Amino acid sequence: MKLRPVFLVLVLLSGFYYLTTRSASTGALLPWLHNASLPDTKLATVSGPMGSFELSEASAAPAFDAEEQQNIAVYKKAFPSVVNITSTAVAFDFFNRPVPQQGQGTGFIIDKQGHILTNNHVINNAQRVEVTLADKHQYKAQVVGIDKSHDLALLLVNAPNLTPATLAESQNLVVGQRVYAIGNPFGLSGTMTRGIISAIRSIRGQEGNPIEDAIQTDAAVNPGNSGGPLLNSRGEVIGITTMIASGGADQSAGIGFAIPINTAKAVLDDFAKYGRVRRPSLDIVTLPIGPDIAEQIGLPADYGILVERVLPGGAAEKAGLKGGTQRMYQGNTPVMLGGDLIVACDGQEVSTPQDLSVALNAHRAGDAITLTIFRGRKRMDIKVILGDAKDNVALPGQPT
Incomplete structure (x- = not known):
């Protein structure tokens, strides 16, 4: 009687060995194993001159995550x-x-x-x-x-049943935020790509014109995407794709730029009110200042916007702002030092080009503002009558 349990165990082990070796080698267990491990699939047999193929097909369309x-x-x-x-x-x-x-x-x-x-x-x-x-x-x-x-x-265009895009705000965008680009790259209409906001920075546009608060993204944009919308995760327009940095390859290298939609809204407002653009401008070329640069060149403040150059006949020159007179290099980029250091606008601290852009966009061409500057070690206030952005001087750039 004591040997009976041992005998039953040996029988079960022998049966398992037979099934997993002899029967599996003939393929007899494949359908059973397949159906057991993949419950959402079914087998379909396709026959033809080359023989038969047993395909695993999904039993239902998969749900999107x-x-x-x-x-x-x-x-x-x-x-x-x-x-x-x-x-x-x-x-x-x-x-x-x-x-x-x-x-x-x-x-x-x-x-x-x-x-x-x-x-x-x-x-x-x-x-x-x-x-x-x-x-x-x-x-x-x-x-x-x-x-x-x-x-x-x-x-x-004169067309019926149009669907307007929804325009969002671009003032409070955050690096890391997901974005989407839809456009016509290389003539491939209706192409959507996805990425994130990589940075918010000031750049020079197609003709060297400054684009403040430009949205940098790693979403793939290529020639043909220009003018298309950059969207947030709700499908609202936050920018207008305008440029790529490609290193001469003329295709996406993961660095694309978009004009913030708030800039476009201001332009549209000018079109509606004046029939042309009257965006305010100081007519200056600037260099952002941080603690390291300020210490290196001996500035009286460790923040602000250094005036490298004032454009001839522009608002800054008329107000008496001074540009740089000493050429130096930041890496391979030449910069002019010795100009006025802007630290505030109408009493609000200016630490970055974005701060200055926000301050200017609260005004119109012809408005008067007060800039607080350092000229050498002397702190002073200067009144400036804002110029018209259409008078900006331009240098070559690279469009998409």
């Missing part, structure tokens, strides 16, 4: 507002014969009247501009407003 659902929701909300723009200009060949040249870019609808916002360099010098909507219908577009200093252009 939360991240995928958000991506899809952003695209569905924003895509109907995004348009492709084709601009045609006339160039001349070696024999002085006119040759049409086409460029491509992106834009987005801002109202049901048919106004479309894009980059100025997308339509610059074009004799003909055409817009293709998300529904593939194509319309001739009229250029109704241009702001070269901010690289913005306003188009108008």
Whole structure:
């Protein structure tokens, strides 16, 4: 009797050995094992001249996870507002014969009247501009407003049933925030890419014009994305894709820039009120100052904006602000030292170019502001009548 349990154990082990060796080697257990380990799949047999194939197929369409659902929701909300723009200009060949040249870019609808916002360099010098909507219908577009200093252009199309984009605020954006770009890269319409805000910084635009609070992103943007929307995770426009830093490769290197949408709103407000842009400007070239630089060059404050250069005939020159007179290098970049150090505007501390930009955007061209500066070791207040941004001098840049 004591040997009976031992005998039963031996029988069970022998049976298990037989099933896992002899039967498994013949493939008899594969369907059973497959169905046991993959309960959401089913087997389908496909037969033909090459024989039969046993395929594992999903028994039902998979559910999207939360991240995928958000991506899809952003695209569905924003895509109907995004348009492709084709601009045609006339160039001349070696024999002085006119040759049409086409460029491509992106834009987005801002109202049901048919106004479309894009980059100025997308339509610059074009004799003909055409817009293709998300529904593939194509319309001739009229250029109704241009702001070269901010690289913005306003188009108008006569089309029914338009879906305007939702414009957000760009003042409180945060590095690390998720963003999406939709556009027409390399002519591939309706392309969406995703990334984050990599930085908020001041850059020089397509013609060397300063873009304050530009949104840097690692979302892939390429030639053809220019003028398209940069979106937040709710599908709202926070910026307008305008430039890439590609190291000469003419394609995405993970560093793209967008004009903040608040800048575009201010430009649109000027278009509506004055028929042209009257954004305020100091007409200066500046260098942000931190504690290290301040200590190296012996400045009286460890923060502020150093005036490198005042533009001839501009607001700063008229007010008596002084630019730098001593050339030095930051890495490989030449900078001019010895100019006035701006530390406040209308009593509010100015530590970064963004601080100065916010202060200026609260005014209009022709308004008077008071700048607090250090000239050498002397602290003083200077009254400045703000100039018009259209008078800014420009240098070459690299558009997308």
